[in-house]
Ligand SMILES: Nc1ncnc2c1ncn2[C@@H]1O[C@H](COP(=O)(O)OP(=O)(O)O)[C@@H](O)[C@H]1O
């Protein structure tokens with residue numbers, strides 16, 4: 001149980017406030033996260049790490065000399081937005097480019113990837129890299145599909161030490177890639193975690209059993225076993241990881257490895273030491289020489305009772321970076337010369353917002369779009385708990401909360417845009433950007449993209465026609481497919497968006513008005529959302545839990561169908577746009 005909180009919605013922000021207040025020697029707060037509070041080294045690559053909140057010391061606790069230059073911090077269990085990553089990167093960079101490092105989760109991949117594009121376009125060369133160390137989340141021949149868990153730390157540490165050593169961006173990226181290729185982790189859990197404000201755990205593990213292959217969001221494991229002794233757990237960990245070696249290691253005898261025994265929440269240091277005692281014996285028996293082992297909490301999941309073991313197979317270069325000194329709030333090694341405090345004022349510019357000139361017809365349409373967004377906010381509010389419940393079956397249970405944050409932000413941005421006299425296109429674009437920024441997560445990125453795609457075809461000059469709306473939805477579908485990489489049948493919101501876009505285009509092609517065409521498409525969307533219950537997920541967080549998800553519809557598909565339905569209501573009331 002997470003007992004100490006104020007307003008659960010404010011939890012992530014308040015964690016950051018307290019963390020910064022307690023660690024001013026290392027960090028300062030900037031919009032989107034934290035950066036080092038020490039002077040920059042001109043020309044050094046800035047290594048930024050990031051992800052959702054709820055995993056301390058990942059990610060903010062790893063900011064400091066020898067480790068990350070900054071951390072981008074999302075809401076609980078939801079990736080931060082591209083806007084947040086850009087803001088932290090601008091504050092942290094010092095002319096050598098930026099490397100963004102994060103675990104391999106759809107939302108993180110989308111937002112950090114987008115941030116890398118934006119920053120590079122703006123003249124800050126930036127690369128993004130996703131860590132994939134969790135052996136239980138995909139087979140050895142599909143390592144790119146694996147999740148990032150406690151092995152985040154070995155990759156962050158190696159890349160950051162390479163940056164500190166003066167390597168350029170391409171070289172630091174190469175080191176991150178090499179460290180990731182040589183990192184493997186396995187986790188287990190004995191009970192689930194409860195998010196602040198929730199009255200039940202996100203998942204449960206039967207009494208006396210442990211979930212094997214547990215992820216850091218409490219994604220249920222790939223198997224279940226009786227709770228073993230401490231030695232039994234050490235044996236499971238070591239046996240599994242020695243059977244999943246990097247491709248360039250055939251014999252472990254004589255190899256050197258960094259080791260992390262990580263507590264995921266409520267497992268005590270004493271228990272970890274008992275497990276580590278046997279891990280060390282087993283590795284020694286296998287002929288593996290352990291270098292700088294770490295036993296403690298490095299990536300957590302609230303009150304999840306669980307642990308993970310990470311092996312980091314070293315070569316000379318990786319060993320140099322693994323053992324290099326570091327000084328961060330939650331990770332210290334060796335000794336280094338303290339850098340002077342940051343002298344510069346990192347205050348981020350906040351420009352007065354303006355909107356492009358719009359025609360009266362487009363401003364009239366903007367009022368309808370605003371009403372539609374308000375209706376979206378209401379329907380999401382009313383269904384947030386149910387969306388969270390559906391998402392928890394095979395995901396991380398945050399879909400309702402994420403959609404709520406996005407919809408609220410979109411309405412606020414749209415209200416401000418109306419006040420400034422925006423046309424329909426600009427209003428929807430600003431609403432989409434705010435949605436992506438405040439929601440984070442996979443659906444935040446995709447909803448931002450979808451709204452922006454529609455906004456682009458509406459523009460601010462013409463009265464939006466049914467054809468323009470339909471083209472915008474089609475462009476949105478194309479962009480979601482391109483960026484998200486899902487296909488129809490993968491059990492995502494694409495399974496609703498595709499038939500919705502197709503039905504809308506057909507009905508508009510038959511010269512139906514927007515309201516009627518949208519109504520037909522919304523009916524189709526509702527049926528398509530229900531039909532996702534029969535599908536087996538092939539992408540995203542639900543994939544490793546494919547069978548568990550059958551019988552429950554996809555959360556993102558359901559929320560999209562709800563939204564198309566309420567927007568139809570608004571159009572019908574207004575007799576079309
Ligand atoms: N690659 C993808 N393409 C399209 N939609 C996706 C993709 N991955 C996930 N989704 C959608 O996102 C929904 C989950 O949204 P959300 O809970 O906000 O994300 P997260 O899993 O990042 O917490 C899923 O139910 C699914 O509909």
Ligand SMILES: O=C(COP(=O)(O)O)[C@@H](O)CO
Nearest residue numbers: 051052077079105107108441
């Ligand atoms: O939750 C996280 C990312 O999840 P998304 O599904 O990508 O939003 C974060 O905690 C791990 O970085």
